[in-house]
Amino acid sequence: MTVDERPIRDDDLHAFVDGLLDSERQKEVRGYLAQHPEAAARVSAWQKDGETLRQALEWQLKKAVPATLNITRLIEGRDIHHRAFLRMAASIAIALMVGTGTGWMMRGPSIPSGISALSLEATAAHRVFATGPRHSTTFDVVDPAQLASWTQQELGRAVTPPDLTGAGYHLVGARLAATEHGPACMFFYSSDRGPRITLFVRPMEGRDMNAPMRAIRMPEAIGYAWARQGLGVSLISTDPMPSLHSLSNRVRDEMDSTT
Amino acid sequence: MSNLSELEANIPALRRYAWALLRNWSDADDLVQDCLVRALGRIDARISPGNMRAWLFTIMHNLYVSRWRRMKTRNEVMVEDADADLATPASQAAHIEMREALRGLAMLPEEQRQVLLLTTVERLEYSEVADILGIPVGTVMSRLSRARDRLRDFMEGRERPVLRRVK
Numbered sequence: 252m253t254v255d256e257r258p259i260r261d262d263d264l265h266a267f268v269d270g271l272l273d274s275e276r277q278k279e280v281r282g283y284l285a286q287h288p289e290a291a292a293r294v295s296a297w298q299k300d301g302e303t304l305r306q307a308l309e310w311q312l313k314k315a316v317p318a319t320l321n322i323t324r325l326i327e328g329r330d331i332h333h334r335a336f337l338r339m340a341a342s343i344a345i346a347l348m349v350g351t352g353t354g355w356m357m358r359g360p361s362i363p364s365g366i367s368a369l370s371l372e373a374t375a376a377h378r379v380f381a382t383g384p385r386h387s388t389t390f391d392v393v394d395p396a397q398l399a400s401w402t403q404q405e406l407g408r409a410v411t412p413p414d415l416t417g418a419g420y421h422l423v424g425a426r427l428a429a430t431e432h433g434p435a436c437m438f439f440y441s442s443d444r445g446p447r448i449t450l451f452v453r454p455m456e457g458r459d460m461n462a463p464m465r466a467i468r469m470p471e472a473i474g475y476a477w478a479r480q481g482l483g484v485s486l487i488s489t490d491p492m493p494s495l496h497s498l499s500n501r502v503r504d505e506m507d508s509t510t
Numbered sequence: 511m512s513n514l515s516e517l518e519a520n521i522p523a524l525r526r527y528a529w530a531l532l533r534n535w536s537d538a539d540d541l542v543q544d545c546l547v548r549a550l551g552r553i554d555a556r557i558s559p560g561n562m563r564a565w566l567f568t569i570m571h572n573l574y575v576s577r578w579r580r581m582k583t584r585n586e587v588m589v590e591d592a593d594a595d596l597a598t599p600a601s602q603a604a605h606i607e608m609r610e611a612l613r614g615l616a617m618l619p620e621e622q623r624q625v626l627l628l629t630t631v632e633r634l635e636y637s638e639v640a641d642i643l644g645i646p647v648g649t650v651m652s653r654l655s656r657a658r659d660r661l662r663d664f665m666e667g668r669e670r671p672v673l674r675r676v677k
Contacts, residue, residue: 261651261655262651265629265651265654265655265658266636268658269629269630269633271635271636293659293662296662296665296666297658297662299665300611300614300658300661300662300665301630301658303607303608303610303611303665304611304612304615304626304630304631304661305630305631306604306608307608307609307611307612308526308530308612308631311522311525311526311529311530312522312523312526313522314522314525316521316522316525317539319539319543320521320525320539320542320543320546322514322517322518322521322546322550325543325546325547325550326550468543470547470551491540491541491544491573493534493537493540496536
């Protein structure tokens with residue numbers, strides 16, 4: 252080796268392993284490794300471990316991509332959700348106008364029904380009332396007896412929002428929302444970290460009186476929706492939460508046991 | 511290749527990386543789906559064609575940091591046993607090596623694991639890894655050094671602190 256050769260450093264050894272050196276530098280590193288057995292052992296272990304790791308993760312590349320990650324489907328879903336959301340937003344606006352006495356309404360065959368409608372309404376209401384600056388609630392102090400008589404009055408049946416403190420969520424408020432399918436009650440839960448989640452309930456009207464849990468995936472929010480004995484329930488979060496599914500199962504089970 | 515087919519071609523690699531971070535398929539696929547939805551919303555606005563792979567990994571990394579990691583640190587993520595999914599290769603010895611490599615990977619601090627995966631498994635260049643993770647190249651190199659030495663120690667039996675009994 253000549254004195255004016257650049258010294259071989261860790262960075263060069265890594266680049267050698269990763270095949271990122273030009274041929275000149277590669278040759279220099281080879282020469283260095285020939286004279287430094289310890290460095291040579293280190294480099295060959297890195298190469299071997301890297302290869303093992305690639306092999307160990309190789310099967311994941313070959314694993315079939317699920318339909319939920321199909322690009323065409325995602326694009327269609329996005330467009331449909333956007334259109335459906337706009338329709339929903341419009342119908343909420345209309346419902347509000349009806350409520351304030353403007354007195355006109357519109358119904359069309361394209362408006363979703365059943366669990367799909369419930370999902371859209373829950374998402375729309377969550378966006379308006381649970382996120383952003385409004386945070387408007389009808390009840391801040393949560394008294395179970397009060398909520399029971401309130402839901403009885405609004406929905407025609409008493410609904411008890413489940414206690415989720417075990418999962419780190421506290422009931423922080425409730426309010427009424429207007430939907431195409433009548434009044435809905437929203438319950439807001441909050442945790443120390445992360446945004447609010449919304450529990451949205453309303454009676455179902457004819458379709459999907461009992462429906463298994465279904466995932467809601469929209470660009471703006473995610474959640475789950477289901478129906479039991481004519482009561483539609485949805486749990487919505489703005490952020491993806493790995494725990495939302497198990498939390499939804501818990502809500503469903505607890506609500507089943509109290510009704 | 512059109513933008514969309516290039517996007518599609520990267521899905522398996524995104525899933526592999528997401529799985530290696532979260533060690534759970536349903537969460538990994540949720541993260542990838544999030545990433546794809548985000549990418550689809552911006553793909554037309556991408557000014558320079560550049561390296562789509564690095565671009566996608568950047569989106570996913572940011573989503574992971576902003577939304578997912580806190581869930582993971584709260585232990586809300588169920589970790590699947592890697593063995594369950596590890597395809598059985600030709601020889602038993604190779605199988606054991608691979609299993610150990612996945613264990614060694616899981617044992618690394620997350621910041622080292624990310625660098626090791628992006629360089630060694632995803633074969634991205636150091637400057638791309640630096641961009642994806644939002645750290646200087648020098649930091650990439652030092653994390654890579656620590657990751658490789660530590661994995662080597664683990665694989666050679668010098669560091670096997672909490673060996674879980676395999677059924």
